[in-house]
Amino acid sequence: MENPNDPTLRSWVDIPSDSDFSLQNLPFGICKIRRQGKRAVSAIGQYIIDLAALHELRYFDDLNLPQGIFEHGSLNPFIELGPTAWRAVRKRLSDLLRADKSGALRNYPDSQAQVLLPMQDVEMRMPVKVRDYTDFYASEQHATNVGTMFRGADNALPPNWKHMPIGYHGRASSIVISGTPIRRPHGQLKPTEGSPVLGSTRRLDFELELAAVMGVPNPLGKAVPADRAWDHVFGFLLFNDWSARDIQQWEYVPLGPFLGKNFASSVSPWIVTADALNPFRVPGPIQDPPVLPYLETREAYALDITLEVSLEIPSRVPVTVSRTNSRYLYWSIAQQIAHHTIGGCNLNIGDLLASGTISGPDPSSYGSMLELAWRGERPILMPDGSTRSFILDGDTVVMRGHAQRDGVRVGFGEVRNEVLE
């Protein structure tokens, strides 16, 4: 089978050169099209590809997909079909959109009009139903920065940090799609002196993360070996793990973050498949001390994805506050899955495993305001002359990410959320 990742493939659809949605990407999402219900879609250039319409038009007939598989309101039933089905659909899309094939879609303008819709005409929705969501803490720089601020430079990294990908269970119900306004949460705040008070967080923050969407489950009691873990991943999302630092700081000892995180997390609408990201796998940082055998991997699983965070204040030019790359993560997704399951924990289809804040080595590559403005000590200048140590009401946080190689760009689009009072 020809490889849909082949960088020489070109599409007959006009794709802007800076588009995240190349012929080699073909991500999956869910959208609401006009008065119809929710349907599964892919994307190319400035168009969404209506998979339900393609299915109705019989372009998938030989793939033996269940009827209505793209009309369930989430991708979970499609993901349940397994990797063979995902790959067959992505390959079919690639074939239908290739310039060098006298394709059945290219020659039928009527079909094209039903299948390819301008992206701005549709509303994207949550791509998966998330049952369990885990947040890791996989960036050494982030853990060091936060540890330095809260426990001092000498105790920055906890003693366990280099032995295991530290993670904790997050809240699945409050994960929302890009575009959803984020309400500044209330919670207990502890003044330096005196009793705690109830108030709005004054330290609202983003965390730039990638989240893996699980595609192949493991049964309870059955660990996934690290070098098999990649095959369990359907794809990845951009993930903003919204955080209220003051609420978090007062509550998190001894059982970890709770209300400081569970008011919202937001995701990009597009799941870029693990298959499409395969060409962008690179070796991660050298791990010293050596990890235990169950965390060793033979293959490379770090992802060379350029990431950035912009801050937009009303009627001003956006400011890019962070530029980083997920290859800096100390612990790979393969190691995260191997660790998560070593005690037998079962991961299900649609579960999210988020990386934790992705911070690079230099201060402009930190993935949260807490680190970028260093706990408020180095506020960021905005175009209207104001400064930001944390996120204010009316600000919009935008995260973007893409991989690029051999002239091929594979990206996520964005996760964009405005903060409301």
Next chain:
Amino acid sequence: MENPNDPTLRSWVDIPSDSDFSLQNLPFGICKIRRQGKRAVSAIGQYIIDLAALHELRYFDDLNLPQGIFEHGSLNPFIELGPTAWRAVRKRLSDLLRADKSGALRNYPDSQAQVLLPMQDVEMRMPVKVRDYTDFYASEQHATNVGTMFRGADNALPPNWKHMPIGYHGRASSIVISGTPIRRPHGQLKPTEGSPVLGSTRRLDFELELAAVMGVPNPLGKAVPADRAWDHVFGFLLFNDWSARDIQQWEYVPLGPFLGKNFASSVSPWIVTADALNPFRVPGPIQDPPVLPYLETREAYALDITLEVSLEIPSRVPVTVSRTNSRYLYWSIAQQIAHHTIGGCNLNIGDLLASGTISGPDPSSYGSMLELAWRGERPILMPDGSTRSFILDGDTVVMRGHAQRDGVRVGFGEVRNEVLE
């Protein structure tokens, strides 16, 4: 409407005096009956009540329940109907089973044979589909005991503990029904000296808890006031929050328990409704310092439920290792819900809010082996002359709970799990 909690009501079904399943209980569960699919059931005495059969036999016709509502494999669709429907069904069951009514069921032996089945003939299954599960830490004695062991008596309770019900997000996917064997998990263990090793936990423990099953959701962004929170609860389960103490101790700083907990939690098959537990609400411990206004309640929400844990080793008499009561919990379920939602977090139908280990004031009322055997310093003698500091392979842990008042007993049955290698 007559109250199905009325202690003077008697049933025409023969109910042993020590049965948890009195006419005033009428809990809900899911079971598998012979070759049929899964169905919603209730219980009375030594019988399950097949709600799907009652529905087919038209005993609920005037209640306007959707067709097949008791045949979904979980109680979630029934719970979604809302409190009016739950109460109408429980009231109808009460009426059909009352000795003083010339009931439609009592006089039809054919119907009875279809509807009432001996409990030992059916297999109970997970009663709800759990999307999110939260574990609190609501017992002062438990938090004090654990804090004393790990941080010393002077720092036993963290500074935030008396200001908020501390909680953390747990793993929903590994929650299993009573009867499921629990496999001793692998994980990283840290010897006092040297590097961590991978091995089976040597400190497998239970935690005796009650879990609230959410029945009425709150939308994202909308807090639930403490005195309205009880109305959001469908009912309660016995909950065993299995824990691997050595794995937990090495991993839990700074982000809380993860693999030390997520290999399994187990629940009783029966959800005792909040309505049935209403007569057993009592004032909880006095809270000092006073709590913030959002945590204040006018009504009493502590639950006077007698709880016990037995340890069974093969072919020996069970040993009751703990006798306690949920009324000792410092933080009530009303306060847990008010706190969980104060930042806007949405709770959904079927979500579990577990109490955390329930430990009473004296050492025989502690709710975990860690506390009962005080970190191994006071091992428990077993009938074969062996001792237990933690749970060994082949041991079975059984938790039971019931409330009793005015001659009426309302109980949970048990959650029973054997530990396998």
